[in-house]
Amino acid sequence: MQRKNLGDMQCPIARSLERVGEWWSILILRDAFQGLTRFDQFQKSLEIAPNMLTKRLNALVESGLLERRQYSEHPPRDEYVLTERGRDFRPVLWALLAWGNKHFAPEGASVVLVDSETGTPADPIMVDRTTGRPLTELAFKSAPGPAADERTRRRHAARSPS
Amino acid sequence: MQRKNLGDMQCPIARSLERVGEWWSILILRDAFQGLTRFDQFQKSLEIAPNMLTKRLNALVESGLLERRQYSEHPPRDEYVLTERGRDFRPVLWALLAWGNKHFAPEGASVVLVDSETGTPADPIMVDRTTGRPLTELAFKSAPGPAADERTRRRHAARSPS
DNA sequence: CAGTATCCTGTCCGATACTG
């Protein structure tokens, strides 16, 4: 994610990608949601080179998605736990999961989402929180928000497909 | 996304990342949903180097997210339109948008989701399609699906935080 | 206008070796 002009990235999607743009980061978060917390757990699960894991973990900590928690003093040992910001990332993973299952699992789903108590499979879709109306391509679009600058505003004005 | 063992990636999230793991890809899709279709529209909007744009567009076409559509014969000119697979990616963008707005927009949201007819802002959340129940961290977890192999099964068995 | 062709730099990433 080496970009020249991070400053002008008003778009929230671009800003999100600044934090999780590298795909290792997302896989680490996925595993963190599975309950993994320790360095070697991640390493074994991901088969990632240790130096890369260090780098990605540090980046996630700096971005505030993971929190280092010392569980041993001598020697000093840390584990990595999700912060609130990290936990809020889960819908993105759910969306990726659903999309992957639909389009890239010809042999059937290998991982599904289930109700943790009943075990019933769930089928995640996005709705508007207040109305409960499903978000569909046609019914909803993105638009400049209250804090949009002139550039962002123009972007949207130029070509909104209705 | 140069990985040694793509073959053993049963995880649907990892498979998704194979297609959209590079952050330019996601930004291109974002713009495609804004209605952009042509090379120079993307280039101006993203300020991306033309060779990179070519590469990413080709990758998205190969992955079946975009479709090349010739709109001129002499000279041959293509535009890039979303396929169904590409359009199905939208929930991921919505999730990223919501997450970015919540966590990385101290000055307020610059881009929001609105009802395309009324203009009312929407607040996207994920629910189970059949029950309508909101997906929360505690109520739902991922689990091996019908097509899970032994490895995937063990992964989940090892440590499900209930 | 819609790209292709080169060249270059940074860094992502893997492999390996080492340390308390």
Place this chain on the structure above:
DNA sequence: CAGTATCGGACAGGATACTG
């Protein structure tokens, strides 16, 4: 066990020049 240090390769990504 939980990392750090170092090396090297591949490629993402940028800049620029060129073409029908």
